[in-house]
Amino acid sequence: MTCEYNLYxxxxxxxxxxxxxxxxxxxxxxELEIPPHMAVVVTxxxxxxxxxxxxxxxxxxxxxxxxxxxxxGIKLSNKELTVIAESGDGDTYGEGGNHFIHxxxxxxxxxxxxxxNQIYGLTKGQGSPTTAMGQVTTLQFxxxxxxxxxxxxxxxxxxxxxxxxxxSGDVPQLVELMKEAIQYKGYAxxxxxxxxxxxxxxxxxxWYKDRVYKLPxxxxxxxxxxAYEKSLEFGDKIPTGIxxxxxxxxxxxxxxxxxxxxxxxxxxxxxxxxxxxxKDFY
Amino acid sequence: xxxxxLIGGAAGQGMDTLAQLLTKSLKRYGYxxxxxxxxxxxxxxxxxxxxxRFSDRQVYTYEEKVDIIYALNQETIELHLGRLKKDxxxxxxxxxxxxxxxxxxxxxxxxxxxxNSRAMTSVxxxxxxxxxxxxxxxxxxxxxxxxxxxxxxxxxxxxSKGYEMVEPRFKVEQLEExxxxxxxxxxxxxxxxxxxxxxxxxxxxxxxxxxxxxxEKWSQELGIFTEQVEDEIAALNxxxxxxxxxxxxxxxxxxxxIALMSEALSLxxxxxxxIVIINVQRPGPATxxxxxxxxxxxxxxxxxxxxxxxxxxxxxxxxxxAFYQTARAFNLTEKYQIPVILLSDQYLADGEITxxxxxxxxxxxxxxxxxxxxxxGRYKRYLLTDTGxxxxxxxxxxxxxxxxxxxxEHDEYGNITESASVxxxxxDKRSKKGELLEGEIQEPWIIGEEQPDNxxxxxxxxxxxxxxxxQLLQEEGFSVGALAxxxxxxxxxxxxxxxxxxxxxxxxxxxxxxxxxxGLMREFALIKSDEKILKYDGRAFGVDxxxxxxxxxxx
Numbered sequence: 026m027t028c029e030y031n032l033y034x035x036x037x038x039x040x041x042x043x044x045x046x047x048x049x050x051x052x053x054x055x056e057l058e059i060p061p062h063m064a065v066v067v068t069x070x071x072x073x074x075x076x077x078x079x080x081x082x083x084x085x086x087x088x089x090x091x092x093x094x095x096x097x098g099i100k101l102s103n104k105e106l107t108v109i110a111e112s113g114d115g116d117t118y119g120e121g122g123n124h125f126i127h128x129x130x131x132x133x134x135x136x137x138x139x140x141x142n143q144i145y146g147l148t149k150g151q152g153s154p155t156t157a158m159g160q161v162t163t164l165q166f167x168x169x170x171x172x173x174x175x176x177x178x179x180x181x182x183x184x185x186x187x188x189x190x191x192x193s194g195d196v197p198q199l200v201e202l203m204k205e206a207i208q209y210k211g212y213a214x215x216x217x218x219x220x221x222x223x224x225x226x227x228x229x230x231x232w233y234k235d236r237v238y239k240l241p242x243x244x245x246x247x248x249x250x251x252a253y254e255k256s257l258e259f260g261d262k263i264p265t266g267i268x269x270x271x272x273x274x275x276x277x278x279x280x281x282x283x284x285x286x287x288x289x290x291x292x293x294x295x296x297x298x299x300x301x302x303x304k305d306f307y
Numbered sequence: 308x309x310x311x312x313l314i315g316g317a318a319g320q321g322m323d324t325l326a327q328l329l330t331k332s333l334k335r336y337g338y339x340x341x342x343x344x345x346x347x348x349x350x351x352x353x354x355x356x357x358x359x360r361f362s363d364r365q366v367y368t369y370e371e372k373v374d375i376i377y378a379l380n381q382e383t384i385e386l387h388l389g390r391l392k393k394d395x396x397x398x399x400x401x402x403x404x405x406x407x408x409x410x411x412x413x414x415x416x417x418x419x420x421x422x423n424s425r426a427m428t429s430v431x432x433x434x435x436x437x438x439x440x441x442x443x444x445x446x447x448x449x450x451x452x453x454x455x456x457x458x459x460x461x462x463x464x465x466x467s468k469g470y471e472m473v474e475p476r477f478k479v480e481q482l483e484e485x486x487x488x489x490x491x492x493x494x495x496x497x498x499x500x501x502x503x504x505x506x507x508x509x510x511x512x513x514x515x516x517x518x519x520x521x522x523e524k525w526s527q528e529l530g531i532f533t534e535q536v537e538d539e540i541a542a543l544n545x546x547x548x549x550x551x552x553x554x555x556x557x558x559x560x561x562x563x564x565i566a567l568m569s570e571a572l573s574l575x576x577x578x579x580x581x582i583v584i585i586n587v588q589r590p591g592p593a594t595x596x597x598x599x600x601x602x603x604x605x606x607x608x609x610x611x612x613x614x615x616x617x618x619x620x621x622x623x624x625x626x627x628x629a630f631y632q633t634a635r636a637f638n639l640t641e642k643y644q645i646p647v648i649l650l651s652d653q654y655l656a657d658g659e660i661t662x663x664x665x666x667x668x669x670x671x672x673x674x675x676x677x678x679x680x681x682x683x684g685r686y687k688r689y690l691l692t693d694t695g696x697x698x699x700x701x702x703x704x705x706x707x708x709x710x711x712x713x714x715x716e717h718d719e720y721g722n723i724t725e726s727a728s729v730x731x732x733x734x735d736k737r738s739k740k741g742e743l744l745e746g747e748i749q750e751p752w753i754i755g756e757e758q759p760d761n762x763x764x765x766x767x768x769x770x771x772x773x774x775x776x777x778q779l780l781q782e783e784g785f786s787v788g789a790l791a792x793x794x795x796x797x798x799x800x801x802x803x804x805x806x807x808x809x810x811x812x813x814x815x816x817x818x819x820x821x822x823x824x825x826g827l828m829r830e831f832a833l834i835k836s837d838e839k840i841l842k843y844d845g846r847a848f849g850v851d852x853x854x855x856x857x858x859x860x861x862x
Contacts, residue, residue, distance in 0.1 A: 027707075064704050067548070070714070077711060080721050083702040084711040085551055086723070089576050094541040098548025098556070099702075101532050102506060106552070106703050127537040143689060206722070281532040290553040290701065292530055294503030296634070296670035302497060302525060305662055306487035 028058045031081035040195035042219025042230075043073060045138060047080055054082070054107075054119050054177040055205035064107045067096040069121060071113035071147045073140035078139050080108075088121025093128045096135050101277055103288045105136070107207060114141040118154040118174045129183040130214055132275040136213045138208040139176065140193075142221040143228045150224035153279035160227055181249070186273035187213035188252065190265045192237050193220070194230060198265065205267060210273050218263075225306060233263075240266035308363050308479060311370045312435065313387055315356035316379025317643055318349060325377075325428035326357040329435065330488065332446040333361045333660050337482025340749045342659040343847070345370040348513070354382050363482060365443035367625065367660065367771020371849045373479070377423035377431050378403060381813065398434060400427070410434075410473070417468045426465035434471025440475035441465065443560035453532070483583070486496060491655035491768070494626040494665075495585055496521035497632030500529055501670045504583075506549035506556035508534040508542045510524050512564045512596045514653040515587035519559070539564035543571035545582065549713060550580050553676075553701030555637050559585035559649075562604050563594065571610045572610040576616025576737070578712040579689070579697070581640035581647075588652040590845045602767055602818035606826070608648045608798045615734070617643070617741030620796035622650040622767030624752070628793060629655065630665045638673045639747065641739050644699060650795075652818065654847035661826050676700065686710060687719040691732060695739030741797065748794040755781055756788035757802075759860045762810035764803070765787035766824050766834065769816055772848040779854050782846050792824065798831040807834045812862055814838045818847065821826060 030051045037043045053063055064082040067076035077084025083106075085095050094266035096110040117125055117139045128137070145151040150163035155176065159168040180188050185208040191199040199217065206213035220230040220235065244266070245251060252269035278284045286292075314327065316322050325803045330342045338361035347353035358369040364827045376630075377495065378384045378399040386408075391397065399415040412434060418427040421752045436446050444464070449460050496518050499507065507522040509515070523533045532549075536542050542558040549556040560568065572832045575582045586608060590601035619639055623629040629651065636647040676699035686708040690697040698720075702710050711721030716733060718724045752770065755777040756761075765773045770791035780787045790802055807813060815825045815836035820843040828834045842848055 040765040060706065061709050062706055065702055065809075072636040076725065078713070081709055084713075084721070084723075085548065085578075086711070086713045086715065087547070087578075088570055088714055089569070091540065094544035095548025095551065097628040098506065098550075099552040102549040102552035102556075103701075103703055123537050127541070143814075165715070167458055185669045200452070279534065280526075282527060283532065287532060289505045289530065289532060290703075291547075292503075292554075294505075294672050294674075296501040296503070296667045296672060296843060299497065299500040299525075299529060300667040303487060303527075304499060306489050306493075307485075307664075 028055050028060050030054055030061055033079045033081070035075065037072060037268060040222040041072070042221070043140060045193040045196050046138070046199070047076065049199040049203055050076070052200045053207065056200070057204055057207060059107050059273045063105065064098070064109065065099055066084050067108065067110045068092050069097065069112040069116040071116045073111060073113040076111050076114060076293070089117055091109040091124065092116065093121060093124040093137070095233060097128065097131065097133050100133050100135050101283065101289065103290045104277055104283065105288055109136040109138060109140045109207065110135055112140070114139060114143060114155045115145050115153040126183055129180050130212070132186060132211045132273055133276045134204070134210055134212070135210070137215065138203065138206070138303055141216050142219045142225055144221050144225040146221050146224055155229070163224070175179060175257060175259070176216050177214070178202070178253065181256050181269055184212045185214050185269070186271050188256065188269040189213070189215045189267045190218070191215060191282045192218045192233055192265055193235055195265070197276055198239065201288050202267065209270065211273050234260060236263045237265045238262055239262050240268070242284055309360070309366070310334060310362070310439070310477065310479070311358055311360040311373040312375045312377065313358050313373045313390070315354065315381070315383030315387060317352045317353045318347070318355050321425065321428045322355060322357055322379060325432055326359060328446070328449055329432055330359050331453065332436065332449045333359065334486065335445040335449060335484055336441055337484040338362060338661070339365045340661045341366045341489065344657055346417050346598045354386065354844045354857070356383065356387070357777060367775055368847060369849050371851045375435060376433060383657060386410070393498045396438060397447065398431060405834065409534065412472050415470070417472070418465050420473055422461040423464040423470055425716045426462050429462040429465035430469035431465035437470045437473050438476045441477045443470050480694060486661040487574070488516070488659055488661050489626050489658045490657055491522050491626050491651055492517040492574070492587065492622065492657070493650065494629035494631045495623070495651065497629040497665060498828055499583070499637070500525055500531065501667050502634040502637035503555050503635065503672050504531060504557050505554040506532050506546060507558065508545050509558050510536060510542055510564055512538050512561045514589055514656045515559050515561045515585065517656070518585060518587070527643060539567035540571065543568040543582070547575055547578070547580050547582055551702070552584055557583040558699070559587065561587050561589045562591050562607065565607070570613070572613055573612035573616065574714050575646040576612060576614065576618065577714055578642040578710065579737070581644055583636045583647050583652060583660070584642055584774070585649040587656045588650060590843070596845040598653065600702050600818060600847050601843060601845060602652055602769070603823070603843070605766070605795065605823040606651065608650055614738050617645050617744060618796070619645060619647045619744060620650060621647065622793055622795050624767060624770035624791055624793050625655070626660050627662045630688045632793060635671045638671065642673065642675045643744055644696060644742070645740060650767055652768050665851070681705070681708060685720055688712065688721045689719045689733065689736070691719060691736055694743055695736045697712045733781055745797045748797050748799050750799045751790040751792040753802065754765070754789040756786060756793060758806060758809045759788035760786035760811045761814060762806045762812070763787065763814045764792070764824060764828065765789060765816045766792035766795055769818060769848065772853050774852055775850045776853045776857055780857060780861060788859060789833060791794070795827070798827050800832040803828060803834060812837045814840060814860055816840045816853070818842050
């Protein structure tokens with residue numbers, strides 16, 4: 026079985042962090058030996074969300090803000106598929122904020138890669154939910170006036186069992202984080218810093234490079250309080266790596282017929298199976 | 308024969324259980340029963356009433372005039388006394404009135420003697436069964452099998468005491484039985500279960516919630532994944548994910564929730580992924596009248612979702628129709644890869660009715676998934692074909708084949724494109740499916756004469772009241788017939804054109820204020836109605852009310 030992923034010609038701007046994220050994604054899937062027909066990338070709308078057009082996985086490029094609901098529907102219907110939801114910071118934390126919160130509560134076994142460039146790219150440079158206070162954008166002419174979301178702190182406090190941060194400028198680390206997230210049994214949140222070379226002149230490649238540092242070897246990622254503290258570290262130094270990882274029961278395992286049975290998609294459908302329900306109505 | 312019983316009181320007085328026991332009992336005595344609940348949108352207090360109508364022939368709706376009123380509070384007497392038929396009876400506890408024209412009994416006192424004042428409604432039920440001249444055995448059996456073990460004995464005792472308190476006032480014969488008693492939402496859920504639906508998610512919204520709760524109830528037994536999700540936006544997007552993965556999926560709501568699904572409905576259109584959506588209508592706009600009924604979302608069902616894409620809209624006419632059409636919807640959505648919208652309403656959804664048991668063996672499951680060889684190379688999810696329908700496969704089943712969907716305009720592979728020529732060919736491809744679908748639509752049901760002088764038209768749940776009204780008018784010698792639309796978009800025109808060619812008068816009957824069906828007739832058949840009988844007070848048509856309004860206009 027071949028586990029090689031084809032790449033197709035993207036329309037991203039030269040120097041875009043998405044190239045490195047795609048490179049890491051290809052390498053992670055290939056090293057995990059997941060054949061392309063068993064992997065699904067589900068996205069919303071935005072530059073990041075074009076991913077399934079540029080790598081040869083199954084792809085569901087849906088609506089803005091709505092990457093997570095179809096990803097859940099797919100995973101619950103066929104638990105044998107590797108399901109990755111992937112989108113930008115605006116898509117995930119803004120338009121799709123409600124789904125983000127409730128997906129964490131469910132803990133479905135999917136990996137969630139958020140391309141976080143702290144700006145809107147596709148719509149040309151407006152502030153995103155992670156744009157810093159005061160930052161001048163193409164729409165917030167005198168600066169952003171609302172607090173940015175803290176994505177990792179948010180997912181931690183909502184009960185996510187896997188919370189991590191990567192950087193498109195460090196592909197080897199990103200590959201490892203993606204592999205960990207995909208292999209984690211449950212909802213895995215990986216926020217990935219990426220520079221937007223055209224629209225974000227503040228959070229540049231150099232800006233990230235100067236600030237990110239890898240969590241030390243002896244960091245205990247099962248310690249919630251330590252993870253929470255790290256999730257709020259967002260100044261001169263910003264930690265990358267796995268902030269938090271613990272075992273949790275998945276949503277699908279709470280359904281006996283999904284846990285112990287064949288994937289729902291393989292069920293033999295027979296109308297007569299439902300006939301017994303009629304007895305309650307005589 | 309034809310009798311109606313009205314039970315009225317405040318929420319929390321035990322009316323529901325009483326009505327359930329009484330309805331079930333009357334069904335067991337062999338009658339056709341229709342139970343209609345009139346609820347306010349509140350959990351305690353308010354004025355609620357339930358009407359149970361029964362007959363030796365099929366009944367579809369309630370009557371304005373009733374034979375027995377069982378009043379659990381004074382308000383019921385005040386509000387409904389004027390609706391009593393000649394020789395009708397008002398039954399109430401002695402404490403509620405001193406009007407000697409009423410049948411006042413020591414109901415609560417008797418219940419206490421039987422062991423619990425809460426069993427008062429069973430005393431009343433015993434009295435009603437006796438008033439009707441029926442034997443007590445069937446009703447006692449229903450009490451025994453329906454109530455919790457701990458309260459069966461006291462309620463049986465209360466029933467028997469109530470039974471002894473009165474003498475028969477009516478004489479109704481016991482009939483043969485074997486039918487089921489079911490409401491429209493449950494029939495929809497059964498249809499979905501029969502069709503192999505394995506994914507149903509939704510967000511609670513009256514009056515659609517019981518579709519979700521029924522699916523939830525059967526989830527473990529049948530292996531159907533069900534979930535109360537965060538919002539209706541999630542519901543439809545999630546169901547589309549499930550459908551893409553290859554299971555039969557469905558979602559539903561009432562108007563407000565369906566409005567939130569509009570964007571994802573449009574998504575279903577462009578990604579050509581099968582989905583069944585039920586809209587159990589209630590009066591709008593916005594929150595409207597949450598617990599009441601209306602047929603005002605017909606245009607909304609046809610036009611919601613931005614952009615142009617084919618869809619099918621089926622209005623459900625009765626509990627039986629709800630079962631069979633829901634099952635059919637799953638085949639249509641997979642055959643044409645278009646969204647199929649079912650339209651029900653609160654009156655149909657909550658009204659309980661006796662019908663012949665559903666025939667599960669008549670349900671065919673046709674997946675229309677592509678089987679057999681595929682061409683070498685990348686799979687084209689949107690392969691251009693003569694019919695517009697592309698061979699559909701599901702992910703994870705064929706090595707080397709991946710499936711790409713895109714909400715952007717896309718090429719045959721599903722890749723985003725802005726090519727003018729590809730755009731045009733994809734629009735044409737989707738439109739072709741709509742044209743093909745027109746060959747599939749079912750003409751409306753004909754009630755009464757096919758070429759009458761007075762041609763009535765209606766859609767969805769109005770089938771029942773119209774059918775009864777047509778029967779009454781025919782018995783009086785009027786030349787009358789009706790077309791009751793089920794499939795309503797694409798709009799079937801054959802029978803309408805035929806009927807209209809010889810009718811002296813076309814009368815449109817709808818539960819809305821803008822005569823939306825009349826609009827479709829003008830748009831697609833260039834035919835307009837001469838008279839309109841519209842009702843938009845949030846209530847369904849009673850049979851006598853509809854009959855009276857028709858009498859004013861038929862020739």
